[in-house]
Amino acid sequence: MNLRRRTFMLASAGAAAGLALSRVAAAADNVINYGGSAWLGHYPAYIAIKSGLFAANGLDVKWQSFGTSSARLSALLSGNIDIAGTGIVSALALMARGSKHFAVAGAAEDFGKVEGLFAADDIRSVQALKGKKIGVTFASSSHLLVLDLLAGAGLDPERDVSLLNVPAPELTSALKGRQIDAAAVWTPYFSKVRAMPDMKLLADDTSFSLYKQFGVTPGPDVLVVRRAFGSKSPEQVRKFLTAYFQASVMLRDKPAEAAKYLTELTGLPLPDQIATIKEASWYDHAQQQSLLQPSSKFMTGLQKLSDLLVTHKQLDKSPSVRDWIDTSYL
Template structure:
């Protein structure tokens, strides 16, 4: 259901003003990559830019991407692998227009205390959600350690919400997860984080995690509403600046979305590195290491049979609205 949270609280005069605002349909969820858009709605940052941003929640990334491609929403944040998969099929209906954050410190591989290094996973069972960023992380880590999935290590497909119970019960010896499951598992007795996304091979060279979030928009919307997109990004990165510099001040608004306890919510915000508007140019510029990293990520996905071919990622990047 679409929610115009800012408009709902407006007095009559405000409603009249908001009706003249340009509408933007955003697809989100409770995942931290959507915090900037939610915060910008709740704090009135979009309203200040004469935008009426509606929020529609999606339970899965695939549903959100499908809604974007079909024109049911205008903008969304999605994991880059999902965007790369659509690119690999030749769709030109969207563009990457921003990078919200880096959540590499709240995704990783959690093991039992006796496991000291990746090589110690030989003969053990690792649980991970297949076709996810954590799955790419596991495959890459095993490569780095000279281990083969299915031969040296049993890699099991476990839905993300079920990973804590599987680890706690001993069904798996290690779990690759992202927050909030990552936080829940690492807090268990006899559990420790062996590595996080900063050990991913592409992070070391390009600063790219296995499943970085990207802000995407429909090409048709960009072409028709360039000034509205610029104002959207201004408000969006105003929210990012607050997440980065005043995390405590964002908790009350965000818990309305996530239903987390305040302390857990603050930990989530502080666990990510929030990119500012000033950093976007360097991230998305032609020749940037970050876009080179996304290209390498696409090539890695081909190698791990996640997609059939690697698209030329730069052709889907548009920094003209920053």
């Protein structure tokens, strides 16, 4: 082989290798690691993966499942995931500690009717819980709901009832085994407890003290973005939000179609899955700017929620929530 031909072949091989590397790099740029669970706040992301909405927007979104919002946010801060859905309570805890490594980029839905406090049906009111054992997952929206309901009923959570920290997946069996008299649960466990005989729904999130005035549940779902990722790949975050809220519109306008993508995730029968979707109000892309404006009713409600967590000794101090809002990706 002469030198000229060998040089040409080496150059061609180098160009091909460079092209392959550039394609790998481009593909890597399109990968987003998302932190989710079977909770309904993650439905849009799961649907956008399964239906191809993310792919249609040029994204390869990888799903990682976490049992709690706190675990999900730990993964976000460590760089293992890029975007996550989370209940605001866990995000507020990080805000109160001054963490600036993430931003709130969107609001998912209003889930006021799929989280609530159930009790054995001989317990007719929240007041009747005095002296009873209540199972709840601590540091969650359900925990705050229970504290709020007890305060409204004039009950002291430290003296008048026994609050037991029970992981959400174990609450159903704890009720069945009569280890607890009542439980605060969210979907899909909400639907499973509601289907149990001899159970009574004492209150859902629409009974929360901030709900009627501000439309804020005990732990509204938000989308959070790791700031380092958002700074590096802002266009990818925008594409993610576009597809995510396209899936939200499907949930709102075509619940039966959306439900078919979700039963594998939640384990709910299709009719129950459709009912769960219909019980939430799904926010679309166009609503985000107004929801996340500093002076909006929703944002005022989030700040009052943060203040309430301090009142109930769930936070040491209340952060200025608006400092973590970033609408630039919308």
